[in-house]
Amino acid sequence: MIRKASDCKKEYRETMRGGNGTVEITNFASPEELNNKGRLFANITLKPGCSIGYHVHEKDSELFYLMKGNALYNDNGVEVSVSAGDVMLCPAGTGHAIANNGEEDAELCAVIVYA
């Protein structure tokens, strides 16, 4: 089944998890299409200055692949600079945050799988 880019469901989240600005989420698939093994497969776009605030994943793990741009990633309390091509893993029971501190959009491909 093909889902054209224009048919993907978009969400705009303001001050997401206490972060700054607007986060654009383009959902590629529903939890059912992920066989209920996870709940997210999406593009997350952060414009410069925008961020997702720190939060802990209690019952699932989130994986990010940074497709474009640069960001400051909070890896369970430790801040690390990441750039396009890097992968960030947030296993269940740990926390993370991400901020676009660059001058171009930061685009993540994100997956959430249940613990």
Add this chain to the structure above:
Amino acid sequence: MIRKASDCKKEYRETMRGGNGTVEITNFASPEELNNKGRLFANITLKPGCSIGYHVHEKDSELFYLMKGNALYNDNGVEVSVSAGDVMLCPAGTGHAIANNGEEDAELCAVIVYA
């Protein structure tokens, strides 16, 4: 946990599933890091003229997000042109193939979750 781009495990598959040329797979995470809910989260790069041949997913579902380029996707027997931003879903019990028929690299973000 951060996995720098240069630390991701790369595989080069020749004539993958009976397709043409070489397919480059950059693995972002292990099945364990996917909580054994799936077995792949990866970048799949097809150079022009390269393809993955037709195969059926029996016990898992594969989802592709086309990050860059253009391709011809065989959606369970029906060929469809896809371009950057499009999403392709291959639920368990169905088949697919993908060929880069464009002039630039085609880059997919791929996820496989168990049925």
